[in-house]
Amino acid sequence: MNQTSSPRIAFIGGGNMASAIIGGLIGRGVPVDHITVVEPFEAARAALQTKFGITALHTASAALAGQDLVVWAVKPQSFKDAATPVAAHTAQALHLSVAAGITTDSIAQWLGTPRIVRAMPNTPALVGKGMTGLFARPEVNAQGQALIERVIGSTGQFLWVDAEDKLDAVTAMSGSGPAYVFLFLEAMTQAGVDMGLTADQSYQLAVATFQGATELAARSDESASVLRERVTSKGGTTYAAITHMQQTELPQHFIAALRKAEARAKELAAEFGK
Numbered sequence: 001m002n003q004t005s006s007p008r009i010a011f012i013g014g015g016n017m018a019s020a021i022i023g024g025l026i027g028r029g030v031p032v033d034h035i036t037v038v039e040p041f042e043a044a045r046a047a048l049q050t051k052f053g054i055t056a057l058h059t060a061s062a063a064l065a066g067q068d069l070v071v072w073a074v075k076p077q078s079f080k081d082a083a084t085p086v087a088a089h090t091a092q093a094l095h096l097s098v099a100a101g102i103t104t105d106s107i108a109q110w111l112g113t114p115r116i117v118r119a120m121p122n123t124p125a126l127v128g129k130g131m132t133g134l135f136a137r138p139e140v141n142a143q144g145q146a147l148i149e150r151v152i153g154s155t156g157q158f159l160w161v162d163a164e165d166k167l168d169a170v171t172a173m174s175g176s177g178p179a180y181v182f183l184f185l186e187a188m189t190q191a192g193v194d195m196g197l198t199a200d201q202s203y204q205l206a207v208a209t210f211q212g213a214t215e216l217a218a219r220s221d222e223s224a225s226v227l228r229e230r231v232t233s234k235g236g237t238t239y240a241a242i243t244h245m246q247q248t249e250l251p252q253h254f255i256a257a258l259r260k261a262e263a264r265a266k267e268l269a270a271e272f273g274k
């Protein structure tokens with residue numbers, strides 16, 4: 001994105017997710033003075049200053065008028081309160097929410113505009129390897145969708161879903177998913193230590209294995225199950241481990257856990273969307 005075509009973008013909430021997107025935008029050449037952030041928390045404002053040279057506003061003001069896009073990066077429970085002072089200045093803007101669970105119906109009601117895209121990003125966006133699910137209300141035109149793709153594309157991959165409730169599945173998969181991977185990394189590292197390796201050695205082995213295996217899956221035309229079978233010699237070591245995982249129903253427990261995340265996304269909408 002160059003200087004002349006750079007949109008003006010405001011962020012409401014300047015925490016982890018906002019920082020990931022801001023980092024992506026700056027990396028793609030969006031000038032810092034095209035980015036406005038409202039962030040009430042002093043330490044978070046200081047972090048934005050140090051990291052990006054952005055002086056965030058501590059409260060909504062007329063500086064929010066004339067923005068092309070407003071990105072909502074507050075916690076679901078803070079959204080409604082955050083919306084009231086902002087809505088007065090931003091009725092003309094396109095809005096992008098990354099808040100888990102909060103529906104565009106609620107957001108449209110709070111902001112007084114239906115021009116809303118809902119996104120479910122994930123934290124690998126911090127290193128440009130994010131995966132974001134997107135849903136646009138019908139009032140968002142192709143130009144609006146293209147702007148969203150430029151912004152979110154600066155943080156990694158994205159995909160559009162055609163029904164808003166599918167974002168609950170996206171949340172359970174890629175939104176929360178990095179935490180599942182980190183849990184597996186922790187468990188693999190512990191196993192390595194139990195078998196006599198150092199914690200550093202174990203962690204390196206675990207992280208490199210995830211990196212390598214997922215890169216292989218991404219580049220391969222074969223399914224994950226075929227790739228798995230290629231590692232698994234009959235009666236060998238992988239067979240011993242996978243058999244134990246199947247006998248103890250690890251895959252079923254994993255699937256059930258994702259359904260819990262999906263259910264929680266729906267609960268959040270009911271809880272904080274009123």
Ligand SMILES: NC(=O)C1=CN([C@@H]2O[C@H](COP(=O)(O)OP(=O)(O)OC[C@H]3O[C@@H](n4cnc5c(N)ncnc54)[C@H](O)[C@@H]3O)[C@@H](O)[C@H]2O)C=CC1
Binds near residue numbers: 013017
């Ligand atoms: N962390 C994650 O992996 C993901 C988070 N999300 C969503 O992103 C949103 C933000 O999450 P994080 O960045 O992790 O949280 P965070 O806590 O790092 O950032 C939220 C920021 O909003 C600020 N804030 C609170 N009240 C405000 C107000 N009235 N006006 C403006 N700012 C206000 C807080 O001070 C805080 O710095 C959440 O809704 C979450 O559901 C979505 C996908 C992944």
Ligand SMILES: O=C(O)[C@@H]1CCC=N1
Binds near residue numbers: 100171175176
């Ligand atoms: O745990 C959460 O509610 C948010 C949404 C996806 C990742 N973090």
